[in-house]
Amino acid sequence: MIFQANDELKAFVAEAKTYTINGKVADYIPALGKASQNDLAIAIYYPDGQWISAGEMEKEFTLQSISKVITLALVLMDRGFEYVFERVGMEPTGDPFNSIAKLETMAPTKPLNPMINAGALVVTHMIMGNTVEERIQRLVSFIRQLANKSTIGYCEEVARSEFESAHLNRALCHFLKQHNIIDEDVEQLIDLYTKQCAIEINCFDLARIALVFAMDGVDPESGIQIMPADIARICKTFMVTCGMYNASGEFAIKTGIPAKSGVSGGIMGAVPGLCGIGVFGPALDEKGNSIAGLKLLELLSKKYELNMF
Ligand code: DON
Secondary structure, eight states, X not given: OOOOOHHHHHHHHHHHHTTGGGSEXXXXXXXXXXXXXXXXXXXXXXXXXXXXXXXXXXOOEEOGGGHHHXXXXXXXXXXXXHHHHHHXXXXXXXXXXXXXXHHHHSSSOSOSOSSSHHHHHHHHHTOOSSSHHHHHHHHHHHHHHHHTOTTOOBOHHHHHHHHHHOHHHHHHHHHHHHTTSOOSOHHHHHXXXXXXXXXXXXXXHHHHXXXXXXXXXXXXXXXXXXXOHHHHHHHHHHHXXXXXGGGHHHHHHHHOOOEEEOTTSEEEEEETTTEEEEEXXXXXXXXXXXXXXXXXXXXXXXXXXXXXX
């Protein structure tokens, strides 16, 4: 056990919380704007089933971009590497998550990686099923399995709010469709993508999901291989290189933790072989990452040597 006491974790949360005033809650998806600027919570889940937490653990939030890692794992299992990586690349962009710039300047036009919105839309397009409902339920079932919780679902209010305001994502889809990277009705894909982003969890669920990635796809309690080890490793590698967007390099240097952020303020951290971490802090920095969450992970990584490098 690395962390001896919850009190210690509480002290780290209190220290990192002072940074929330420098951030801003995302409101470009109107429903996200209701979050409390000052919240900060963390859960850490260990392979032996023990876990610790501190902060506003009762708060539920939506996965947003964290869903991109999980969807990638699902489509890699369903479609195989060749199919997936023929349509989306493996390179970091150094651009903001919703940037359209590289799509036009790169040849071929396929998005650079599955963590930016352009790439994530291509990956979501690959979720199997006949209807949006069938496809979102396929992803939800996978997430329920990873979190070991049968009640996980998506928040209709957040999904609708994003659906109504997702103009940039629609533009990305039209661009991808024009270049034959996707061949789906754009409104249908946006419907699926916004539901995917609106899947609701808490820090504990997020830490549990992260632990499966940390343990190379093995469910820590049942010992069942939920996803192949090589897929879990690919996902962790993307988390290191692209998980925090154009802050991924600095985050890797400061923490050495494979992690994925979302604009709701969540961060999923998968420390290889050691633990899964779920963080929630809705005040974001200018790059769309939880400002206090980043600080908290930096403090914890230094203190407990979580740096995988
Ligand atoms: O596509 C969007 O704009 C959101 N649903 C997800 C973006 C996101 O979480 C970016 N992460 N920091």
